[in-house]
Amino acid sequence: xxxxxxxxxxxxxxxxxxxxxxxxxxxxxxxxxxxxxxxxxxxxxxxxxxxxxxxxxxxxxxxxxxxxxxxxxxxxxxxxxxxxxxxxxxxxxxxxxxxxxxxxxxxxxxxxxxxxxxxxxxxxxxxxxxxxxxxxxxxxxxxxxxxxxxxxxxxxxxxxxxxxxxxxxxxxxxxxxxxxxxxxxxxxxxxxxxxxxxxxxxxxxxxxxxxxxxxxxxxxxxxxxxxxxxxxxxxxxxxxxxxxxxxxx
Amino acid sequence: xxxxxxxxxxxxxxxxxxxxxxxxxxxxxxxxxxxxxxxxxxxxxxxxxxxxxxxxxxxxxxxxxxxxxxxxxxxxxxxxxxxxxxxxxxxxxxxxxxxxxxxxxxxxxxxxxxxxxxxxxxxxxxxxxxxxxxxxxxxxxxxxxxxxxxxxxxxxxxxxxxxxxxxxxxxxxxxxxxxxxxxxxxxxxxxxxxxxxxxxxxxxxxxxxxxxxxxxxxxxxxxxxxxxxxxxxxxxxxxxxxxxxxxxxxxxxxxxxxxxxxxxxxxxxxxxxxxxxxxxxxxxxxxxxxxxxxxxxxxxxxxxxxxxxxxxxxxxxxxxxxxxxxxxxxxxxxxxxxxxxxxxxxxxxxxxxxxxxxxxxxxxxxxxxxxxxxxxxxxxxxx
Ligand SMILES: Cc1cc2nc3c(=O)[nH]c(=O)nc-3n(C[C@H](O)[C@H](O)[C@H](O)COP(=O)(O)OP(=O)(O)OC[C@H]3O[C@@H](n4cnc5c(N)ncnc54)[C@H](O)[C@@H]3O)c2cc1C
Numbered sequence: 315x316x317x318x319x320x321x322x323x324x325x326x327x328x329x330x331x332x333x334x335x336x337x338x339x340x341x342x343x344x345x346x347x348x349x350x351x352x353x354x355x356x357x358x359x360x361x362x363x364x365x366x367x368x369x370x371x372x373x374x375x376x377x378x379x380x381x382x383x384x385x386x387x388x389x390x391x392x393x394x395x396x397x398x399x400x401x402x403x404x405x406x407x408x409x410x411x412x413x414x415x416x417x418x419x420x421x422x423x424x425x426x427x428x429x430x431x432x433x434x435x436x437x438x439x440x441x442x443x444x445x446x447x448x449x450x451x452x453x454x455x456x457x458x459x460x461x462x463x464x465x466x467x468x469x470x471x472x473x474x475x476x477x478x479x480x481x482x483x484x485x486x487x488x489x490x491x492x493x494x495x496x497x498x499x500x501x502x503x504x505x506x507x508x509x510x511x512x513x514x515x516x517x518x519x520x521x522x523x524x525x526x527x528x529x530x531x532x533x534x535x536x537x538x539x540x541x542x543x544x545x546x547x548x549x550x551x552x553x554x555x556x557x558x559x560x561x562x563x
Numbered sequence: 564x565x566x567x568x569x570x571x572x573x574x575x576x577x578x579x580x581x582x583x584x585x586x587x588x589x590x591x592x593x594x595x596x597x598x599x600x601x602x603x604x605x606x607x608x609x610x611x612x613x614x615x616x617x618x619x620x621x622x623x624x625x626x627x628x629x630x631x632x633x634x635x636x637x638x639x640x641x642x643x644x645x646x647x648x649x650x651x652x653x654x655x656x657x658x659x660x661x662x663x664x665x666x667x668x669x670x671x672x673x674x675x676x677x678x679x680x681x682x683x684x685x686x687x688x689x690x691x692x693x694x695x696x697x698x699x700x701x702x703x704x705x706x707x708x709x710x711x712x713x714x715x716x717x718x719x720x721x722x723x724x725x726x727x728x729x730x731x732x733x734x735x736x737x738x739x740x741x742x743x744x745x746x747x748x749x750x751x752x753x754x755x756x757x758x759x760x761x762x763x764x765x766x767x768x769x770x771x772x773x774x775x776x777x778x779x780x781x782x783x784x785x786x787x788x789x790x791x792x793x794x795x796x797x798x799x800x801x802x803x804x805x806x807x808x809x810x811x812x813x814x815x816x817x818x819x820x821x822x823x824x825x826x827x828x829x830x831x832x833x834x835x836x837x838x839x840x841x842x843x844x845x846x847x848x849x850x851x852x853x854x855x856x857x858x859x860x861x862x863x864x865x866x867x868x869x870x871x872x873x874x875x876x877x878x879x880x881x882x883x884x885x886x887x888x889x890x891x892x893x894x895x896x897x898x899x900x901x902x903x904x905x906x907x908x909x910x911x912x913x914x915x916x917x918x919x920x921x922x923x924x925x926x927x928x929x930x931x932x933x934x935x936x937x938x939x940x941x942x943x944x945x946x
Pocket of ligand 1: 680681682683689690691713715716765769920925926928929930933
């Protein structure tokens with residue numbers, strides 16, 4: 315089995331996001347970037363399939379600027395065999411990402427594609443679903459468990475109020491949820507080995523995909539700051555405030 | 564631009580995220596060794612960064628090693644419990660025999676053997692290491708060691724120890740730094756056979772000890788390189804040590820600056836964030852500028868070291884400037900936090916105590932200035 319994982323370079327989850335003063339987006343200059351955490355989970359799942367013998371090859375794909383290669387190196391250091399970098403400095407919307415991945419699927423013929431359920435920068439939660447639709451494969455989204463055997467994938471999905479386990483035919487697209495696994499960090503010897511692993515370079519034009527934007531961002535603003543809370547004396551006061559001040563009951 | 568080792572940094576960062584402030588606070592209260600942290604660093608192969616690939620290390624230079632240590636400290640962790648595993652082996656690597664290298668280095672790279680104790684400082688000679696009194700006298704195919712070391716850190720968490728001892732009296736040598744030799748001692752065999760270790764409680768959680776040698780017999784094969792040249796051997800290693808410690812200071816400074824900036828943005832007094840006052844902003848900005856300048860010197864020194872160029876002055880300046888920058892940042896961070904800076908749960912007071920060490924160890928600021936005065940400025944030797 316051949317597994318392809320898609321990974322995105324995003325602002326590190328530890329960074330306190332700051333909105334640009336002209337409200338066109340968030341500040342990214344001199345900001346720490348790293349692999350989208352859900353994608354790390356995808357890579358880890360791929361590496362585990364590789365280690366337990368289910369997969370023979372694990373390919374890590376990233377679409378983005380030159381520096382996305384660093385993110386691919388991280389995946390290679392975690393255990394992916396090779397990387398594919400589709401270079402573009404433009405913002406790539408989920409549909410365009412899905413189209414690029416479709417083009418790569420046609421070239422690489424993987425049996426399983428694993429993606430994060432969403433990227434923590436734009437929280438779109440669309441790419442996996444769009445990709446499955448474009449290639450006409452089964453999909454198992456929000457996976458918290460994945461078992462692959464006999465051409466089928468058993469996916470436990472995190473849904474509102476519980477878990478749902480489904481069985482889908484391969485080839486399939488799976489998107490990861492937080493509890494699927496705990497990603498490993500790369501050891502120094504593996505980081506060194508990763509430097510020697512190949513990364514193919516291509517571009518949206520090479521893959522024949524038009525990535526021009528279909529959405530326009532009007533403005534990006536800070537969430538409104540939270541007001542300090544108040545402590546009430548007793549239940550009667552609480553009920554009174556809910557009724558007359560907040561007017562919610 | 565030189566390489567920043569982002570791949571290594573991000574892995575170290577991820578690893579350190581597993582060891583938050585609470586972890587270090589608890590150890591600090593118990594004065595306990597960060598065993599789990601050291602194990603994780605070891606298993607990740609990060610302590611073998613400087614060991615050549617032929618001995619199963621990663622074969623990288625000091626620039627990579629500084630990235631690792633800086634990142635550990637920037638994450639709020641402390642590398643003092645294990646940084647010496649990175650570089651103490653340098654003396655064996657540069658001056659040891661092939662037999663010693665093949666026997667020890669691969670096991671040090673894997674962490675199976677810990678070589679992270681280095682006995683130079685003695686209670687009565689202080690910084691003047693040429694006046695050490697510990698002796699190792701040849702007796703057949705053994706050396707017999709007698710004397711005392713102080714501030715020998717991590718001996719209790721090390722299998723091997725590098726020791727500087729006199730093999731011939733100071734008076735018998737033409738130059739004051741001759742007549743000393745370096746030995747690689749197997750601590751496991753030496754304890755209770757002439758080696759006694761006594762922990763020293765200190766103002767920080769730092770597994771440091773005093774060690775006593777009482778007719779400790781070690782095989783003659785413990786000698787590294789030639790007899791009498793030990794002081795020269797350890798000097799090479801000291802430049803590396805200073806550059807590495809400097810990178811820890813840069814990491815500390817970055818931690819203090821980030822911590823202070825976050826607090827200054829969030830803390831509201833007089834109806835606005837304290838960070839809106841220039842009186843609060845300026846010390847943070849100053850600390851940042853000092854850190855950034857020191858960082859350049861650390862990077863320069865590391866590059867020179869890696870290129871095999873003489874870098875005594877740069878290594879010393881890097882250590883001094885970085886230690887000053889981290890201390891400035893520490894003081895600023897405590898001040899920015901006001902009373903809360905004293906509360907243990909903010910980690911500021913602990914890091915403040917920890918970073919103070921670098922004004923003194925492994926070399927105190929005055930001695931760096933004396934070095935620069937003598938060797939760079941051609942002023943009379945003052946010490
Ligand atoms: C926590 C800790 C861990 C340590 N770990 C190790 C270790 O693992 N191995 C090891 O060998 N050592 C270790 N040390 C020892 C450390 O390297 C020494 O403390 C340091 O070199 C200073 O020596 P000293 O303490 O004897 O100070 P002294 O030499 O007594 O100096 C005292 C003060 O006088 C100043 N001074 C001395 N001479 C002069 C002069 N000529 N001109 C101007 N000022 C002068 C110094 O700058 C200093 O401020 C450690 C120390 C500490 C505190």
